[in-house]
Structure formats: structure tokens, C-alpha cells
Amino acid sequence: MLKKSWVGLAAAALVLAGCANNASQTASGGSSSGGPGDKVSIMVGGLNKQIYLPFMLAQRLGYYKDQGLDVTLQDEGAGVDATTDMVAGKVDGVGGFYDHTIAMQGLGQQLESVVSMLTTPGEVELCRNEVKDQIHSPADWKGHNLGITDVGSSTDFLTQFLAQKNGVDPASTHRVGVQSGATLIGAMQHGNVDCAMTTEPTVSTLLATGDAYVLLDMRTAAGTAKQLGGEYPATSLYMTTDYVTKHPDIVQKLVNAYVKTLKWIQDHTGADVAAQMPADYYAGSGKDAYVKAFDSEKGIYNPTGIMPPNGPSTNLKVLQAFNPDVKGKSIDLSKTYTDKFVQAAK
Template sequence: MRNKGRIAALLLAAALIALAVSACGKNGGKSGELRTVKFSEVIRSIFYAPHYVAMSRGFFEDEGLNVDMNTAQGSDKGAAALIAGTADISLVGPETTIYIFNQKGEKTLKAFHQLTDKDGSFLLSREQLDDFEWSDLSGKTVLGWRPGSAPQMVLNSMLIKEGTEGVNVITNIASPALAGAFASGQGDFIQLFEPVASTLVQEGRAHYVASLGEAFGEFPETSYVATSDYIKNHPDVIQSFVNAVAKGAEWLNTASDDDIAKALAPFFEGTSDELILQSVNRYKNQGTWPTHPELTQGQFDTLQNVLVENGVLKDAERVANMDDIVDMSFVHKLGKTE
């Protein structure tokens, strides 16, 4: 009887150890509770699908992280949240790191993961246009994004590139109100992200005419950014965050349509599976999500050229050393075992 009791005790102990090991595995090998990361996204868009996949599929939890997400509605607000300490990590335009660096304040920001390398907006028209040319915008009104934002600057640089003049771009309508303003009769064209763009088209209120991402080409539109101090003090959190998002992007490339729609649906209530998948495929087809999410020197040069061209950065204010505001060391460790 004593032996049976001893064996039972050993079996119970083994079971408890197995449960503990399993729990560690779910937390990426990290012991203890999940670490909460205060996260701010610039807007809600399928443009950032890999991030939502990482949340819904549990990739962040696998890495030991709990992501507490809010939507800032602007890169300026997302950057301000980092400086104020109300966010640990923000998904914003990397130009914010340049602006903060040039202010020479107590805090600097660094981009550590390049989520997208194309603009994510699409140009829609009120009237059907069979053969759109950029010159069709001359004398027309476009509902666009706030001054200094990445989509606004990409559109303006595109107009400069095409030599299109006389375009009235409205930039004082808040992004959540853009689609409603167009639906109510304002503007001849509108610049929107997915899934709002496809929703407006499906409702018969607009017609698709062009992808700014395809037309403009490679552009580092949105990066994960944190303060230099946070990155220095929490390198394990940053690495875990990068790992999780990279898993999300990889999963998107192989998952079935049903699984993709199921993963993204909680973040886009009221949007049909059909529109979710159409939006994902539209971004996939234009090469939005890089296989290796690194902000390269070439992309950084393109970014600064666009900022100068749009008058938000003086030529003398260019950041000479990209490493001052970019740290891709965590991306370089992807796929490598410790």
C-alpha cells in the first residue's frame, strides 16, 4: 500500500511538472505571468493585418506578452503617447522618429520593425473612370489625409512625379469621418485604406481607380517604434514582440481564406468575410508586407527625400546616421536560435 501511495505521489508530481512545462511553452519558454505591453496603433486598417493575426492567433501570448491595444488616429498622437509614457510601443510612420530626434529633447524614438513597405491607401472616384490617368485629378477635389501624414505626402509626391497640377486636396477632415464626408457628397475623389475603401465601393458610393502603393513604389510607411530607453531596458520584450508579428505575417502567407477571415473578423466588426479577404489580397498583391521586416538604408533615404519634397523637413535637417533612430538588430535575429 505504501508503494502504491508513493507511486501515486510520483505520478501526481510528474503531472504537475508536465503542466508547468506546457505553460512555459505557451509563454515562449518564459516563466511567470504574461507581461503587458501598452500598444498604440495609428489607425485601424487591414493594412496592419499581421499584427491582428498575431493577437488573435495567440502569437503574442506564445512569446509571453499581453498586448493592450488602443487606436491613436494619427502617427503624431502615437509618437506623443510614447514620449508621455502612455504607450510602450506604437505603430506609426517612421518619420516621427526623425521629427523627435531633431527636437533634441530628453527622449528619442527608434524604429525596430518595418511592418509595411508600401503606402496602404487607394484612390476612389465618385464617377466611373475606365482609363484613369493622374491628370484626371486636375481641377478636381480629393478628400485626403492630414498634412504631414504619410498618405498625404505620398499622394502629393505622386502628383509632383506625374506633373499633375490644380488638384484641390482637402486635408482637414478627420480620418474616421472621411468616408462619411464623401458619401454625403463632398469631393470628386477620396483616398482611403482597407477595408473602408472596399466597403464604399461595395455600397456603390465610389469606384476604385488606383493603388497609391503600386503607383508610388517602395516606401517605408509604418514601423513599430519605441523610445530608446524602453528598447534599452526591455530588449526581451522588443524581441518577443518582433517574433510574434513576424509569425503573424508568415501565417498570412499560408493560411486558408476561412482561417484568415476568422482571425481578422474580431477587429473589423460589421465587415463581411468577403471584404476582409478582398482587402488582404489587395495588400498581398501589391507586396505590402516584406518577407524580412527591415527598414533599409535605401528606404530610409526615400523617406527623407519625400519629407524634404513635401516641405516638412529641411534638407539640412536630414538625419545623417540612420542608426540614431533605427535599430533593426531584433529583426536580424528572426529565425536564429539562441
């Protein structure tokens, strides 16, 4: 299939940046913490996904307000599109996978993670039951339709890497953007994709209906190391280096809220989490399944917010294996993240 070019995305973002509103202005249609305070807008690559739980949870717990922030959270089905909007100046930050900071540096764009929220991707590759006799591992993916959130997304990165690692040319697969939740479930149930990479609560929903089986699981450190070769820091808050440099006070307040949220997660159960979240966050899978999913994968959350020391090199290795925007490029990983705000929060 034709791959959406990160070069094209970056170029489009730069054009849009010239006419975008000031990044400190919040866009309509988002979820705001309300009240007076420093305004900041964050676009999240799937607010109801458990891998992005800290963003909404911080709001529900009142931690943004405690820091004197008026935060608007906007939902976007894929991190690649959220990244483009941020570079264009439409939002201040992105709740997405850390690996986008590496991919964009390969294109000359400086982004950095300011707090690490997940130490593993929390991703699961599901396949529909009708192909159970055909697909036993990624080595069987040739010629099959593979669901990802969107072309150029982190699930696209991981899918291509897993294909290549298992001897399959990514170009011989058909990667289809199906986002997550209801759209991904529909694509699986109607046979539009044979396998798809997704997270909770979508995983539990498909397994509960008996429509899919687990091909591989990266919700644990062991499962991640088996598939990717080491730690793979995933969810983070990342921003342009320019924004971080110009607004260190706002960044520090955000990180304070997220470090406190990550600590809250460690001290509470799935039932506690579900009680805080909007009911529609677990409407598809049901509250019991949502609670069970959280309790089973609680270990994905970073208890400190510090970037895992050996993680960035694994992310880089994955991207260098297939991504032309990164392969052969000189990437300075020290510029793709900073721990100084987390250390100050502690």
C-alpha cells in the first residue's frame, strides 16, 4: 500500500503553522478542566484508550486545577495526525507514543517528551478467528490486511518492524488505518482486516465476543522484550522543543500533575479508576471488563515518569529497521526527551 509520508506531513504542518492560531489558544470541541489558569491544549491519540489514561484521569482528579492550569483535551484517533496538528501550532502538546519524537527529528523537527507514562506499548495484535489456521505469527502476514490506527502511526511503526523481523517485507502487507474502538471492531467483524494492533479496552471487547484471538501481546515487559528486543517507552506528553523552551513554567505544572497521576494509578485498582472515568469510556466492553483489563495490565504504567534509561535506544532500533525518515540518519536521542521536569516534580 502507499505509505503516508512523514515528509509530506511535516511540510504540511509547516505551511499550516504560518496561519494557525496561537498555540496557547484552545480549540473548540475538547474537554476542558475549566476555570481560570494558564491555558494549554493537548491532543491525545485516543482519549478512551487505557494506554492514554493519565491525561483524562488527571483532569477527573482535579490535578490540572490544582496546578493553576486550564487544560483542554482533544481526541484524535492517531498520534501521527496529532503530531502534525501540534507542529502546525494548533495545539500545545500531544499525548502519544514517544517514538514520534525520533521520527520527526529525522525530518529536522525538534520535539521532546517531558514525561514518560508507559514503559511498554500496551499493544496487542489480534486476528479474527476465521484466519486462525492461516496466521500463526507475523511470519504469515504476507498478502494480508493488517489494521493500524493510521498510516505513519506508532502502530504502523510496530507492525512494519514485526513484519520485517519475521521475514516479511512490510510492502507485501496491506496496512489499513482503522483507528481503534468501534471502527477497528467493525473492520475485524466485517473481514476488512485479518489482524489489527490495538489496546484496552478494545482488546477485551473483541475477546469477549469471541471474534478474535491474540497473536502477540506487548502488555508486559517480558512480552515487549520478546517482540522488540528491550524496553519500549510508549505513551508520553511530548511538545515542540520551542514550546518547552518558551513555557517552562507551564510544562512544569503539567508534569507535576502527571507525576501525581502516575503515583495515584500505582495506589489504586481498576474499580477505583473506572469510578473516576466517564461511563462512555467503558461502554463497549462493559465496566467489569474495563476493570479487569486495567488490573491485568497495570504494570504498563511508569510509576515515576522518568524515561527508562535503555528505552530510547530500543525505539531507535525499531525505527531504523524500516523507516526511511530515520534509517541512516544521525539521531541525537538526548534531544528527544528530558527528565528535568519530572525530577523537579519529585
